[in-house]
Amino acid sequence: MSAIHRRNGNPKVRKTDIDGSATKLLGFLERNRLERIFDYPFGYSYPQNCCESVSLMLTYLLEEKYRLDNVCIIKGSKACGYEHHFWVMVGDWNYDLTAHQFAGHKPRIGVLADPLFLSFPQWNVENKREFVDRSEVVAAFRSGVIPF
Structure with a gap:
């Protein structure tokens, strides 16, 4: 499995730190849906229809706080070509803070x-x-x- 690492040769970041930050953001997103503290595309319908917005926010925050250089947003598509979902990968670890928009799923914090x-x-x-x-x-x- 690939490591979580920072730019400029800085020490490695612990996965537990990233998981904790993602969990804090998840709690904020839940509160924000009702309180409208921070406006972002489709935030009013969280977790529905905002996987791209939330993935961008998570990516920006990971890059800002931890100076990570191996963060990427994955766009998954179905064969039909018009169903998409977005989530974030840090090395081999996956973060999906909107997975619970799908029946039977819960948010994913640092899963392989x-x-x-x-x-x-x-x-x-x-x-x-x-x-x-x-x-x-x-x-x-x-x-x-x-x-975060």
Whole structure:
């Protein structure tokens, strides 16, 4: 399994730290749906229809707080071509803070594999980052609005 590592030769980050931060963000997203503290695309319907937004937010926060260089957003698609789902990988570890939008699933924090991911068999790394403004997410984190 690949390591979780930081840019610029900094010491390795512990998975337990990342898992804890992702869990904090998960709690915030649940509260935010009702309280509307931070506005992001489809946040009003969390966890429904906002997997891309949440994956971008998680990616930005991982890169900002931990200076990780092996974070990527996975876009899983079904063969029909119009059903998609997004989640984040850090090395070999998967984070899906919107998995509970699907019946019988719960959020995934630092798992190696999951049947949900396999139900979207066509995987691509998603490089588009315009959907959620990075500077707004980072500013909200730095000011304490978004716990991570």
